[in-house]
Amino acid sequence: MTPILGIMASSAMGSKQSSYESIATATGTGSSNTITFSSIPATFKHLQIRGFYRDTYSGLDTSFALFVNFNSDTTNIYNAHRLQGNGTTVTALDDSRSGKFPIWYAGYSTQTYTQVGGVSIMDILDYASTTKNKTVRTLSGVNDNTLGSNGVALQSALYRSTNAITSVTLVADGTAFATNSTFALYGIKG
Secondary structure (H helix, E strand, O other), rough: OOOEEOOOOOHHHHOOEEEEEEEEEEEEOOOOOOEEEEEOOOOEEEOOOOEEOOOOOEEEEOEEEEEEEEOOOOEEEEEEEEEEOOOOOOOEOOOEOOEEEEEEEOOEEEEEEHEEEEEEEEEEEOOOOOOOOOEEEEEEEEEEOOOOOOEEEEEEEEEEOOOOOOEEEEEEEOOOOOOEEEEEEEEOOO
């Protein structure tokens, strides 16, 4: 086996490699600000959601946020810590909320949102467990081709519930998902 960057592939170390299986995909309609994956089977070790999204807002606004909610739970605390930067500055923050947590803020007071596109990969670890809280990690980016406002964010979050996750709702705050927004849900076998 050939080393990859000086590290042997995981199968050479005796661990099982993970495989991904498509569970569902969803596309924005231009008229709804939510996309929900429901009836998620408990047959995988982890979940991953990959998304490319745009909103339908075409004026000026101060922010566009993509939020996530599990099991329609609006009471439990979602603790999130984020490191974000735009190539010039880097910011670290705690963004804990009740009932949801943000994936990415993509907005500045001078942006025109018709050109803004965001991408995210979200891992939901041990989602089917009924004995521990759920750890979530995301890697996101946003690009505004009009003004050149770009950025990336790395986030770690904790959903403080021992309930198995059976549904995930993505919420575009204050606007709708554009028709070319797409999200894919994958199950990861351990």
